[in-house]
Amino acid sequence: MPQWDVLVAGGGNAALCAAIAAARAGCRVLIVEGAPKFYRGGNTRHTRNMRCAHDHATDTLTGPYSEEEFFDDLMRVTGGNTDQDLSRMMIAQSKPMLDWIQQQGVRFQPSLGGTISLGRTNSFFLGGGRSMLNALYRTAQGLGVEVRYEHEVVALDIEKGHFRSATVRHPAGTETITAASFVAACGGFQADFDWLKEGWGGKAENFLIRGTPNNRGTVTRMLIDQGVRQIGDPSQCHAVAIDARAPRYDGGIITRLDCVVLGVVVNQNAERFYDEGEDIWPKRYAIWGRLVADQPGQQAYIIFDAPNIERFMPSLYPPISDPTLAGLARKLDLDPVRFEETITGFNAAVIGGRPFDTNHKDGNTTRGLAIDKTNWAQRIETPPYYAYPVRPGITFTYLGVKVGHDARMLMADGTASDNMFAAGEIMAGNVLGQGYAAGIGMTIGSVFGRIAGQEAAKHAA
Amino acid sequence: MPHSTPALTEADRLMTVCNSCRYCEGLCAVFPAMEMKRAFTDGDLNHLANLCHACGACYHDCQFAPPHEFDVNVPQVLAQVRAESYAQYAWPAAARPVFARHGQVLVLGMIVSFALFLAGFVLASDPGALWAAHREPGRFYALMPHNAMIALFGAAFGWMVLAVAMGARAFWRDSGASGVLAGDHGAAGRDAARLTYLDGGGPGCFNEDDMPKDRRRLWHHLTFYGFLLCFAATSVATVYHYALDRPAPYAWWDLPALLGIAGGIGLVIGPLGLLDAKRRRLAALRATPHEGMEYGFVVVLLVTGASGLGLRILGETGMLGPLLALHLSAVLTFFLTAPYGKFVHGLYRYLALARYARDMRRAHDS
Incomplete structure (x- = not known):
């Protein structure tokens, strides 16, 4: 027995x-x-x-x-x-x-x-x-x-x-x-x-x-x-983009970042790689882990400007900030020229014109970029500029x-x-x-x- | 943001962690209050610390509590900040060191005042009266005339009210609590009277282990309402004395006596429960350097209640004199040290609840 x-x-x-x-x-x-x-x-x-x-x-x-x-x-x-x-x-x-x-x-x-x-x-x-x-x-x-x-x-x-x-x-x-x-x-x-x-x-x-x-x-x-x-x-898992400064294990909820839709995300080549405005958090937050995993060094940077700093849930680590785009790029170890080109190119393509609203797809888009941002597109133009470095954070396989x-x-x-x-x-x-x-x-x-x-x-x- | 003490700096760190998590939002008022801010001044942190009722739920619910590397222990750090805030706002500033030695000051105060009362009783009246006052018509007024009692305790009470009010005013200003309306005070009064936030958000609160079976709310109610009943007994007796020309002593069925008996029972059982709970409290939740103040305050209340009850029971015996000296010394010590010890927690917590009610109202309106 x-x-x-x-x-x-x-x-x-x-x-x-x-x-x-x-x-x-x-x-x-x-x-x-x-x-x-x-x-x-x-x-x-x-x-x-x-x-x-x-x-x-x-x-x-x-x-x-x-x-x-x-x-x-x-x-x-x-x-x-x-x-x-x-x-x-x-x-x-x-x-x-x-x-x-x-x-x-x-x-x-x-x-x-x-x-x-x-x-x-x-x-x-x-x-x-x-x-x-x-x-x-x-x-x-x-x-x-x-x-x-x-x-x-x-x-x-x-x-x-x-x-x-x-x-x-x-x-x-x-x-x-x-x-x-x-x-x-x-x-x-x-x-x-x-x-x-x-x-x-x-x-x-x-x-x-x-x-x-x-x-x-x-x-x-x-x-x-x-x-x-x-x-x-x-390879299949629940993975999100979390703060790259998080401990290797057990950082939990407080290292997550809900600010992707507020700005742009660039990789180590200072290039955007996906439509940040595809859908509202929380519908698409779980795709960003895999997206970042496919970027060089498995690292990316969420970039936004001053008016957005309190539009999302706070997280454990403070953002990296600088009064200029070039200065921010240097702090992130990105090519400042390439980074400025990406941001100014993005800004120039913003059509906007509708009320900014993160509760719904607001239809504020860019036009003419290789990868357009299809909602919440707003110019990144008001210093200081902010960045969060992100890496794939695996929740479970x-x-x-x-x-x-x-x-x-x-x-x-x-x-x-x-x-x-x-x-x-x-x-x-x-x-x-x-x-x-x-x-x-x-x-x-x-x-x-x-x-x-x-x-x-x-x-x- | 730079802070004036290590405890405040640690509290700021914790609030940054907690604000990024918010899982404890439903447990009490601290976390919703925190969510309204992204940066915290010393005044904000003192406000949050005084909102905390030390229910312990967030410690047991926290996935980042020690031994986790994030080392999040909100109840302990807020207990530390809270205790330090009592000293920070105390008036006059010269009395602030009393907080650090509150326990010793209480013991000393009790002994000295007890001795002085005994000496006074002997010197001011017939030396034999100390053991024979129960046979005198005026009973304890044979030992200490009513007017002398009123003068001494009126002055001590007045001092207490002044000093506590000055401290509360400093706390109130520092926490930026302008624009609090009557309705906010009503909400704060209800929450304070019920100890709404001493129940872990519903399941109960924690003390010695991770089971939500703590009974501090009951002990606190007995202590607090016992204290109020005793205060009411004294107030009614004063009215009797001056307005109705009915001086003490009163029969057991008379209102001052009934209030005093009920209050005295609460003021004995409640503090005993609180002392037992303090003794068994989980080490991780304690703010150890301030325990003298915590224990001392409860002990003085216990001695006040027990000696008051003792006077009611043994007032017809030769113990009347010594018990009266004990009771009066406890009350006097209580009045004189109240602005510099745990007593102020009730007022500061009430004020924190009032600011919280204001903040919630504004958040709701906007």
Whole structure:
């Protein structure tokens, strides 16, 4: 007889939802979390909201968000690169999730200052992701779930798709843990730079990891090596442009920059490379990580002028500024002549003339540039001039394990595992073939976590 | 922006981090107030520090709290700034060093005034009266005449009001709180009376660990309302004395006595709860150099409440004299040291809430 009914690898939102669902079904549940207690929960610590469909406005949501609209948003950001049946199921399950997650102690609040455009679609956690996580831990532990920190899964004993045991390393040594069901909810592999290089080559050296340094994908690798079907390719991830001065790991939300639409973005050759006015934040913020990753040195610079300095959410590091464009270029180590040409050329092409409004596409465009800015085009002409250096900031990777509607892992040979389930980033690639929509990572974690816990419990019964 | 102390400089750094995150916006008034600014003067930071009720929620909710390299500990740094702000604004300036030694000053004040009251009782009346006053018709007025009490405590109380008001005025000016309307005061009064922001945004607040089970709000209510009831008891007694010609002592069922008994119970249980909570408080949330002031203030309240109750219970015995000396010395020490210790927190927090109400109203109107 196994020691536990359900063993959960990981300690974030997906893991806790699975553990709580299984414990509520009467199971003896063990969570093994690789991180120490403070760092528990991987990237959930850094989250702030989840995207769930809902029929009506609530105390904290400003209006309805239908399943259809959610699905359309997902299709748009992924370019259709999603398992449509699975995504529709997840979106349908996101509706009851709003109530369920609150029943587990999580509290919501209206959208945060500066994020008004998400107020209808996304439910914000009171106190942020760590607060949400703390609530889930309190609930899980109240249900008798045992949590062991600094317990990292280092080996899995799987036979023909059947989980037998996991070997866990902890400060006092290693031990083997048996369980009737296994839930893998231990994140992506974004902190493993060697794996990132399989998708990105040497460019990955210049990436920053926005969250936990613990997500190295070791369990993902073990599962795939032992016959679980892989989904996604190693270059796909949720990546945004963040301040290049951020620490290599765990800089979180405060290093992000919401000012792309206010100016222009140039690369190290002092040239623009993409339409900064394509759509409003937050609809397109998640494309800039990949765009910058394709630039020389994986670095770029957001450039704007004085009137815009308070038009976006503040961030941790102050902007680099100078009273002249040439002076700014020198501080950024860019060719001043080339830089001035780019900015003056841009200014000359601005048509503008409409009221500047970042809440909607305002139709202020440039005309005649190789790459026009199609909204919010305004001349960069009032000193001081400002710049933020940016690099790709990886939130999480999409390559993972294939699952079915019951969150059960599917094997490379086409069969289904009988007692292995996955939830969260480790299976996000099933929903996200590419692209990202704010708050969807938590939806994937909660919905599939809950299902994984319920199904794991059924198998253990 | 340069700041006058290391704590203010650290608070500025933290507000830059927090303003870039804003996850704690729903927890209390501090973070919405912060979001209205991008740069912070000393006055702004003192305002934010006094808005903070030390509920601890943002420490446990923060993904950047220590041991994270960003080292964000808002409750501890704001507690430090808050304590320093009491000294910074105190009047007269010569008394500011008292804050650093508040605990010792309190103990010394209690001992000296207790001794003086005892000596006074013995010298001013029959030496045997100290242990026999309960048999006299005037009871404690046999030890200290009513007019002498009024003169001494009236003067001490007047001093306290003046000094506290001068400090509050300096705080008020520095935090730039012009244009506060009656409605803002109403909102601030409600928030202060209910301790709206001592609950972590709804789930409760934190003290010794990461469970939101703290009961400081209850202890504080008992202490604060107990204090007010005691103050009301004394005020009603004064009215009785002068307007109705009904001098003390009063029977247990009479209004001054009922108010005093209820207040005294609150002023014993509340401070005991607060002291216990302080003792168990998570080390990471403490502003250690200022704990003497924190403990001392609560202890003086406790001695005031307990000796007052003691007078009610043991006033018919030979303990009347010593208990009266203890009670009067506690009250006198309280009055004289109030402008230079934790007492001012209530007023500064109220004023910070009033400015917050003004700022929210303006933000809403614009």
